[in-house]
Amino acid sequence: IPPLTYKVVAECSVSKARAGLMTLRHSEVRTPVFMPVGTQGTLKGVLPDQLIELDCQILLGNTYHLGLRPGIETLQLAGGLHNFMGWSRAILTDSGGFQMVSLLQLAEIDERGVNFRSPFDNSECMLTPEHSMQIQNAIGADIMMQLDDVVKTTTTGPRVEEAMERTIRWVDRCLSAHARNDDQSLFPIVQGGLEVPLRERCVSALMERQVRGFAVGGLSGGESKHDFWRMVDVCTNHLPKEKPRYLMGVGFAADLVVCVALGIDMFDCVFPTRTARFGCALVDSGQLNLKQQRYKHDTQPIDENCECNTCKRYTRSYLHHIATNESVSCSLLSIHNVAYQLRLMRSMREAIQRDQFPQFVRDFMARHFVGKPIPTWIREALTAVNIDLPEDAVQHAKESEMRTEKSR
């Protein structure tokens, strides 16, 4: 049995959106999917059983953190991360390179790998593509990422091309160092900055390799949204339809909806759990900052349509009082926020299967930008995949409301 199979279950007849089924060693994953980030082998304050209750099918782990703690010897002795953390479903790990470059100021990249100073004894170290594979093989995630040459998204000039070319060279080193190709699937990462020709070249080079899926990297790092969606669009135009596509580090609700329309299948982001720690709860219209005085006496749940255990039991008023004060609030809001992300993905998938995705997108945007103009980049991105949004969001919200009134 192959460690990863992917099947397109339904395609939107208008946009590039698709619903798929990815079968991994540890679980089936229905796409489009959001993967909550469990950096150190745990999702902030949430038990694995609670994640299963939310129908979370795949979690993300960070190779850099896990390599430091508990370290590969312990992970090997435990029989991999699944056993170590008591999570029976699928896991995806990153390569460690991005974290290293963003967390360690002294990290530098050359042809051999990423140079960095050990946080252990400050000695000089090197994370090579081979080492990244070694660690990820010890972690044992269902899907692993190649080490890529990461440059800031705002970088321009020859460095971007160099990084793209190096990423391609490194994927070959990763593939030959990958020791568990029968259990774990290695995804290469499309790089190429914000330049269409580089992205195209990178995609076609990577497609020549024997891989089971692709990641789109180097985005969501402060570039303009205008560039962002165009790069995603270019990649999905050229990537093979029969393999899953993972857009790294994207997780804001509106971005998820747009990128699903552009044909992305997998997403991850720390935002839902990070914002929970600051007392923020995700809803269709954005987020509620529960610390605000307006929620002090508000006895509604965060979202009355949400079926998570937080919304079943707790009022905004109570959460207002414990948010950022009692650590249980972090668990309660993380549960709701992850539930929100997973529900959003599920409803997109269902809309695709009913072939009503364009209408879903219009309704979502109306709810999301209620009373505010829809950003131009979203209109343009959606127009590129034949989904036109009505001129005035406020007007549309009213229409959508009337529609639901009538259907009642």
Place this chain on the structure above:
Amino acid sequence: MKFVLKSISKNSGRLGQLRIKESNELATPLLMQTTKGGSIPYLTADTFEMVSNEQQLLQLTLSTMDQMAESLAQWNRPLSEYVGLPGHNTMLLLRDPCEATPAGGNDRDVVPLFTRRGKESLTATQYMDMVAKFAPDVYQGLCDADTNPESTKKRVQKSVDRTERFMDECYALHAKEQRLANSTLLAPIVGGYNTFARTQSIKHARAQPATSYGGYILEGFHTNGLAATALQATQLLPIVEHCLQQLEDDKPRLMPGAFTPLLTLELIRRGVDVFDTSYAYCAAVNYKALTFNYTKGAEQQTAFLDLTDEAIKEQFTPMLNGCSCLACRKHTRAYIHHLYKTHELLGPILLMIHNLHHYLGFFAVIRSSIADDELSQLIDLLRLQTAGVNMDYRIEANSKVVSKAGLGKGFIAAAAV
């Protein structure tokens, strides 16, 4: 609140039933669930239900919930529903037994309330106003309990005199306040370690009409937090005994605080009925899993498993072998040690799950031991777990700092130049 004493025997404890709301009965000796900000510390309502599905008495504290008073004044459903734990019973206390209460701030007319925001002062009227907003099932009378084994005679006497004055007001206001019509008031007994002072405090309570309060809360033996785990039995037990002898049998006696399991048993033997889970909490936040053995014939145990210990880094076994709690069924010592090192929130969550499970099991065994007249055997079992050595159940603060040496060398070795 109704209290029915089922059995009483000298030197082997009392068994009783506490009925707070109509439909349900809580068996005593009872373990109240300590809360912070109204929640079981670290546990969401659904997680707590994985620990226990039984009806609980929630110990809510004003020092962690005072900021909710305004909102609760507008809340017309039960207090338990507001904190996400509907169906459970609520008891409102002034101080959080989990944290050391700072000394001082007491005055002739006010009691200090130490909250997250600092110190506030409450007169009896202000206090009763707050309590009315909460409308708990049971609550304690206002008292000056700022005494411990070291308190001077003068401090002790002040605590008694002031408590009398506060309570005169509390009794009067309790009778008048509509929102407290269905709440039961507990009479505080203070007086430090002084027998005369304790007697005076008891006399004041007993001088009230018997229906004006529904039970006793014994305060002023410690000032909360880890200090309660270090109390000396030889010092505490005689004074508690002195108090209990003067209390009528048909009212329940509560003693909040993180007493060690052994001291808890001795207090139960002498007739204390209700305790709380602050000991389990204090252990959990200091990364200690409770492992003492309360089952006859089981293997020898230590009081705790220290999850910060490097030695368990690669022990892929449960915190406590044979434990049926969720944490022990699904997670290993090595994993929880990792959560400690990475400061992950799941660490204290798993420790709370285990410690509460363990402590609730302990209380079930206590009740059956009393029923079988075997309480003294249980005390012996807890005292001498490891052949011939007296067990030390004190909890010391975990001051270990996770060092860089705790980082996995493997990763660095893999990446070394």
